[in-house]
Amino acid sequence: MTDSSHALPTSDRLNVWQRWPKVQSHGMAARVLLAFLATAGLFYVNIMPALVSGLIDGLGFSHRQAGLIASSNIYGAAVGALVAVFIVKSWRWKPVCTALLLALISLDFLSMWIQHPWAMLALRGVHGCIGGLLVGIAFAVIARTEQVHKTFGMLLLVQFGLGGLGVMVLPPMVPVVGAWILFLALILFSTTALLMLPFLQDYPVSQSSKQAKSSDIRRKPLLASIFAVFLFQAANMGLYAYIIDLGEQAGLSMTTIAPALGVSAWLGILGSGLVILFSTRFGRLLPLFCGILITAIATFALHFSALAWVFWLANIAVGITWAFSIAYLLGICAEFDKAGQMAALGGFASKMGLASGPLIAALLLGNTQYPLLINVAVVMLIAAALVTLYPARLLDRAD
Structure with missing residues (x-):
């Protein structure tokens, strides 16, 4: 006979997550x-050079096939991020994120066994949709924190720190053990995030935010900032996805390329740390405009990648x-x-650019x-710097 006095009431069992x-x-x-x-x-975006190189070297895909698979993965993410815009106010984000993380782990496991480029393209597109929805929801939750720039700075710190480890360690391992090691790395990361999820607060939407109408949002500066995000991400990822092959075409060896990418x-x-340190202490316009222009200059320097020290310095500057x-x-x-919602929309623009x-x-x-x-990347970066003048100056004046 069971001692029912030690059993949790139904309501308590349902609230174990909350407690x-x-x-x-x-x-x-x-x-x-x-x-x-x-x-x-x-x-996968943070280890994109390793993935593209791994698809080429480990599975024998062509340069174009590897690039299209990368794009499929991120276009899928853009679709997922767009869906997030419409659900972030009403859905319970924690259970949804749990399901999405489990789905990502399953799809990465399936990717370890696929050998055909078009099957890989389709699967990674589905993976991207799920991942983009997860990121869009996470961006919306981040927008509910105080000093949101600091949280985004921490986000970039994690991405660049662990991404650097990935692009340094994974490419040399692919010829030895196979391309499956790339997807195992993604599985390990998703599992870590899943284990962390229960420790977060609920971050409910405030009543004033729920009642806010889309007409209350200043659309022109919002559209300008979204377009700037798109241009900036597209310019950078277009080169970053092929940066290993760019270095090899310039005559550099993997022993030079991989450490340069990891260190950068x-x-x-350092760049994300500076955001956490500065926040809006010096406004948004000056640091952002200078940051994008330095990115453009460093990108142009990749014309001289045959010089190892230029390749190193250019990648380090772009990384920061x-x-x-x-x-x-x-x-x-x-x-x-x-x-x-607008943070999720910014995430959508970011995915479209990537x-x-x-x-x-x-x-x-x-x-x-x-x-x-x-040259195309440099032009897009300069355009992003000019487009961002309007929304950044507007927010600085409001402060």
Whole structure:
């Protein structure tokens, strides 16, 4: 006979999740956990050179096939991020994120066994949709935190820190053990985020944010900031997806390329750290405009990648300013409403840019025309710097 006095009432059993110990809502630990959650859905972007190189070297895919698979993965993420815009106010985000993380783990496991490029393209497109939805929801939750720029800075710190480790360690392992090691890395990251999820607070939408109408949002500066995010991400990812092959075409060896990418990603932590340190102390316009221009100059320097030290310095500069600038850009999008819909919309623009970059590059690289690709990226970066003047100045004046 069972002692029912020790059994949990039904309501208590349903609230076990709620009674899990939680970190402080707006503390540094919460920023770290939210950063892992938002990164899990799109971590493959941070190791994109390793994935593209691994598909080429490990599975024998062509340059164009590898680029299209990368684009499919991120275009799927853009679709998922767009869906997130419409559900973030009403859906319970924790159970949804749990289901999405489990789905990502399952799809990465299936990817370990696929050998055909078109089957891989289709599967990674579905994976992208799920991951993009996860990231969009996470961005919306981040928008409900205090000092949102700091949380986005922590997000970039996690992405660049662990992404740097991935692009340094994984490419040399693919010829030895096979391309499956790339997807195992993604599984491990998603599992880590899943284990962290119960420790986060609920971050409910405030009543004022629920009642806010879309007409209350200033659309012109919002559209400008979204377009700037798209241009910036497309310019950077178009080159980053092929940066290993660019270095090899310039005559550099993998022993030079892999450490350069790893160190540049790790030093990207410096850029995200500066965002956490500065926040809006110096406004948004000046640091953001300078950051994007430095990115453009460093990108142009890749014309001289045959010189190992130029390849190193250019990648380091891009790593730092990419993390620095995108944190401010996403923060600007998030500041237009605290329910998180505009942050999710900024995430959609980011995914569209990240997906369009490799697609544009794949179309331009019929004969490995890297000088043309570099010039296109520089023009897009300068355009992003000019477009962001309007929304950044507007928010600075409001402060």
